[in-house]
Amino acid sequence: MDLNQIIVFELENKLYSIEINYVMDVYEYMESIRVPNSEDYIEGIINLRGNVITLINLKKRLKIDRNKKEKNVIICEFNKEKFGLTVDEIIGIENIDKTVNTDYDSGFVKGFIERDNREIMIIDLGRIITKT
Amino acid sequence: MATSVLIVDDAIFMRRMIADILKKEGFEIVGEAGTGAQAVEKYRDLQPDLVTMDIIMPDMSGIDAVKEIAKEFPNAKILMVSAMGQQSLVVEAIQAGAKDFVVKPFQPSRVLESVKRILSMN
Amino acid sequence: MNTSKYEKLFISEAIDYIEQISDSILELEREPNNIESVNSIFRGLHTIKGMAASMGYGDITQIAHQLEDIIDLVKNGKIKLYKELIDILLKGNDYMEMLVQKKPVDPDILRSFRSVLKSIEAGSEKSIESKTSELVKTVTGNVLDIIFEDDVVLKAARAFVVMKAIQDTGYYNDCAPSYNDILEGKFEKNFKVELKDNAPIQDLIKQIKSIPEIKDVKHLAEKQIKNKIEDKSYDIDESGIKVKNDIRVSLDRLDNLQNFASELVIARGRLQQLAYGLQDNELINSLNNTSKIIANIQDEVMKIRMVPVWQVFDRYPRYIRDLSNNLKKNINFEIKGRSIELDRSLLNTLADPLLHLLKNSVDHGIELPEERLSANKSEQGTLILEAKRLKNAIMISVTDDGKGIDENRILIMAIKKGLVTEEQAKNMSKQEILNFITYSGFSTREKANDISGRGVGVDAVKNILKKIGGSFEIHSEYGKGTTFNLKVPLTLAIIKSLNIRVEKERYIIPLTHINETIDIPTTEIQNIMGREVFVLREDVIPIIRLSDLFNIDTNKEKAKYSLVIVNVEDNDFALLIDEFIEQTEIVVKSLKGILSDIKGLAGITILNDGMPSFIIDVPGIFEMAKVR
Numbered sequence: 001m002d003l004n005q006i007i008v009f010e011l012e013n014k015l016y017s018i019e020i021n022y023v024m025d026v027y028e029y030m031e032s033i034r035v036p037n038s039e040d041y042i043e044g045i046i047n048l049r050g051n052v053i054t055l056i057n058l059k060k061r062l063k064i065d066r067n068k069k070e071k072n073v074i075i076c077e078f079n080k081e082k083f084g085l086t087v088d089e090i091i092g093i094e095n096i097d098k099t100v101n102t103d104y105d106s107g108f109v110k111g112f113i114e115r116d117n118r119e120i121m122i123i124d125l126g127r128i129i130t131k132t
Numbered sequence: 133m134a135t136s137v138l139i140v141d142d143a144i145f146m147r148r149m150i151a152d153i154l155k156k157e158g159f160e161i162v163g164e165a166g167t168g169a170q171a172v173e174k175y176r177d178l179q180p181d182l183v184t185m186d187i188i189m190p191d192m193s194g195i196d197a198v199k200e201i202a203k204e205f206p207n208a209k210i211l212m213v214s215a216m217g218q219q220s221l222v223v224e225a226i227q228a229g230a231k232d233f234v235v236k237p238f239q240p241s242r243v244l245e246s247v248k249r250i251l252s253m254n
Numbered sequence: 255m256n257t258s259k260y261e262k263l264f265i266s267e268a269i270d271y272i273e274q275i276s277d278s279i280l281e282l283e284r285e286p287n288n289i290e291s292v293n294s295i296f297r298g299l300h301t302i303k304g305m306a307a308s309m310g311y312g313d314i315t316q317i318a319h320q321l322e323d324i325i326d327l328v329k330n331g332k333i334k335l336y337k338e339l340i341d342i343l344l345k346g347n348d349y350m351e352m353l354v355q356k357k358p359v360d361p362d363i364l365r366s367f368r369s370v371l372k373s374i375e376a377g378s379e380k381s382i383e384s385k386t387s388e389l390v391k392t393v394t395g396n397v398l399d400i401i402f403e404d405d406v407v408l409k410a411a412r413a414f415v416v417m418k419a420i421q422d423t424g425y426y427n428d429c430a431p432s433y434n435d436i437l438e439g440k441f442e443k444n445f446k447v448e449l450k451d452n453a454p455i456q457d458l459i460k461q462i463k464s465i466p467e468i469k470d471v472k473h474l475a476e477k478q479i480k481n482k483i484e485d486k487s488y489d490i491d492e493s494g495i496k497v498k499n500d501i502r503v504s505l506d507r508l509d510n511l512q513n514f515a516s517e518l519v520i521a522r523g524r525l526q527q528l529a530y531g532l533q534d535n536e537l538i539n540s541l542n543n544t545s546k547i548i549a550n551i552q553d554e555v556m557k558i559r560m561v562p563v564w565q566v567f568d569r570y571p572r573y574i575r576d577l578s579n580n581l582k583k584n585i586n587f588e589i590k591g592r593s594i595e596l597d598r599s600l601l602n603t604l605a606d607p608l609l610h611l612l613k614n615s616v617d618h619g620i621e622l623p624e625e626r627l628s629a630n631k632s633e634q635g636t637l638i639l640e641a642k643r644l645k646n647a648i649m650i651s652v653t654d655d656g657k658g659i660d661e662n663r664i665l666i667m668a669i670k671k672g673l674v675t676e677e678q679a680k681n682m683s684k685q686e687i688l689n690f691i692t693y694s695g696f697s698t699r700e701k702a703n704d705i706s707g708r709g710v711g712v713d714a715v716k717n718i719l720k721k722i723g724g725s726f727e728i729h730s731e732y733g734k735g736t737t738f739n740l741k742v743p744l745t746l747a748i749i750k751s752l753n754i755r756v757e758k759e760r761y762i763i764p765l766t767h768i769n770e771t772i773d774i775p776t777t778e779i780q781n782i783m784g785r786e787v788f789v790l791r792e793d794v795i796p797i798i799r800l801s802d803l804f805n806i807d808t809n810k811e812k813a814k815y816s817l818v819i820v821n822v823e824d825n826d827f828a829l830l831i832d833e834f835i836e837q838t839e840i841v842v843k844s845l846k847g848i849l850s851d852i853k854g855l856a857g858i859t860i861l862n863d864g865m866p867s868f869i870i871d872v873p874g875i876f877e878m879a880k881v882r
Binding site for chain 1: 866
């Protein structure tokens with residue numbers, strides 16, 4: 001069977017995930033340089049081993065009310081563009097059937113699965129980094 | 133030991149072609165030059181068994197290069213590689229001391245024929 | 255012989271020669287007596303002929319050969335240069351290029367073109383068939399009949415090799431036809447050589463037979479020979495000299511080298527900070543030495559990348575010439591500052607924008623000769639492409655003396671398009687109005703035409719300059735002409751810049767845009783009609799607070815500020831900041847993806863301490879400030 005893995009994390013107590021083949025690294029939250037005149041969800045830029053990487057505040061991007069301060073940054077690469085997503089707790093890695101619910105389409109979410117009676121949203125990275 | 137050859141032509145393309153013909157027959161290409169001046173310099177350094185020399189080149193023509201080389205090394209074995217329409221230049225080059233010539237486009241066999249003849253000369 | 259593996263090399267090298275020929279033909283058109291251009295064309299054609307023949311490309315070989323013959327006639331003064339001949343040479347060069355690049359060329363067209371070449375040649379003295387003169391010469395005694403192969407290429411030269419070989423043996427006596435005739439190739443398939451009586455006949459026969467292109471050698475005794483003369487041979491003068499001591503390096507490799515050198519510079523900066531932090535003198539000393547080496551490497555890499563602007567500029571005359579012919583315009587195109595150097599990839603980036611601007615001037619700027627005459631202008635228009643060195647930048651300008659830009663028409667358009675209200679329009683400066691042209695999709699022409707309608711527009715030119723940290727300005731006087739000024743940094747990757755601070759944020763301003771920097775007490779900031787200004791040597795200069803444009807939280811007014819005086823579109827303005835940190839060299843990284851097109855930002859760099867920092871888009875800032 002065609003299996004895939006996702007990295008699961010929390011945003012304000014709800015579970016979200018990214019397919020692991022896009023994930024390059026996970027860091028603790030770090031300070032970044034503000035980007036003036038940019039969209040509000042752009043958190044800033046950091047220097048990661050010589051690469052300038054844009055951090056995207058995922059809660060702001062998904063328009064989730066923000067009460068907690070983010071703890072982690074997930075560095076992703078999509079279409080050769082590297083960027084970081086700020087998230088709350090990292091929960092872990094799950095195996096999923098690649099075909100599960102991927103036709104589900106709602107904004108930035110391209111699918112979801114259920115584990116232990118909790119719904120895990122799978123984020124559509126392409127939409128996250130495309131200006132709207 | 134393999135026969136050492138210096139290839140002189142301003143077109144990389146021609147150098148490659150000549151080199152391939154000679155390499156196939158076991159010659160060793162010890163150097164290449166793109167101008168007459170370079171050819172003289174390289175000849176002094178390498179003193180190869182054979183030189184293939186283009187005629188019309190920037191920065192000293194093949195003929196002047198032959199003259200320079202022949203002045204210092206009367207026994208230098210130089211094969212002129214000429215295009216059509218350089219007849220009098222070929223004559224001049226041979227007067228200057230070149231041993232033979234081939235005309236572009238050349239058959240590999242013709243090049244080898246000339247080379248063999250030159251190498252057998254004393 | 256299988257030639258396919260040489261094809262790539264053939265194409266790239268042949269194209270180089272074809273470009274060289276094209277340049278020289280145009281040079282020759284400008285200076286008909288320039289013998290070096292003639293020689294250069296000749297050399298180029300000759301080399302292509304040899305290369306094409308070796309590849310077995312008959313059409314290219316023949317065209318090159320015929321063009322070469324014509325140039326030879328020019329060289330020997332047998333044909334005078336005239337405009338049509340230049341056109342024909344260029345056309346022939348074009349055909350060669352098309353054939354080299356394997357573009358389809360109609361064989362009929364090619365055939366008729368070649369007959370044109372033939373007729374040019376025939377019209378000159380040269381082609382008068384060499385007279386055949388009857389000549390009888392006899393040799394007797396110990397005679398060798400030397401028979402040539404049918405397809406011998408350079409008969410005279412081959413004959414000379416034979417004659418020399420025999421003479422070198424010391425047994426040579428005489429020959430028929432005459433020595434001179436033989437050396438001029440004036441014999442059919444064979445000639446005869448009389449040897450001394452004691453000659454070792456068999457040895458000599460063997461030796462001569464080993465000469466290429468000799469079909470046979472026969473020993474004759476006491477025979478008479480008659481020879482007719484045929485064939486003509488043409489000679490070539492020794493050509494001039496042009497130095498070419500270069501090796502080919504791919505631009506990718508240069509880019510890599512440049513990137514590594516740039517990273518080395520950044521790494522050095524970081525190391526230096528660490529070393530000074532540790533206050534270890536030995537470390538600092540050895541690092542200083544390393545620094546010097548790194549600086550040298552950086553310098554050399556930069557120099558390698560610098561090329562004179564003519565490498566791109568010289569492509570244009572041909573184009574302008576064809577275009578103005580098509581449009582029936584009479585244009586004198588001048589290039590100035592050809593030898594000024596610029597980073598290679600930067601220059602390549604500018605090639606298309608410049609072409610677009612030049613096209614614009616030819617198409618829309620310069621009028622038809624009759625229009626010019628009725629406007630009391632000279633019949634011939636002038637178009638100038640010029641490169642000039644400024645302090646920290648290069649200025650490239652395209653200037654025409656054409657009809658200029660009608661501001662009123664632009665303004666009407668702008669109002670129609672809703673870019674500006676009629677009320678606002680009343681107060682707009684000329685420069686502001688001209689600027690509308692750089693707006694995307696703005697054109698005063700209803701329909702885009704074939705020439706400048708496609709490809710990059712003026713807005714694209716402006717964007718490209720923003721990307722490379724330069725600026726773009728238009729100056730125009732209606733009825734008199736237009737100038738486009740492109741200010742570009744000297745190099746693309748490393749630029750000199752000022753590192754500044756506002757509150758806790760740091761930014762980079764490229765020196766390209768900076769006139770001067772001043773510290774002023776806050777009391778010197780004046781308020782005129784709701785705008786902050788200050789007076790510098792009697793000029794009133796508007797102040798733009800970076801904190802306003804970039805929404806930087808400022809606590810309270812400080813006692814003093816620093817001002818960066820910049821110049822955009824002939825306007826000076828002062829960028830108000832907290833302080834200057836240092837002048838540095840930075841490596842520019844472009845803004846990509848989600849960060850692209852952010853107002854006021856031109857790029858990113860990584861500072862010595864490893865922190866990323868934004869490079870300010872000075873012209874962009876000026877636009878933002880105007881809107882407010």
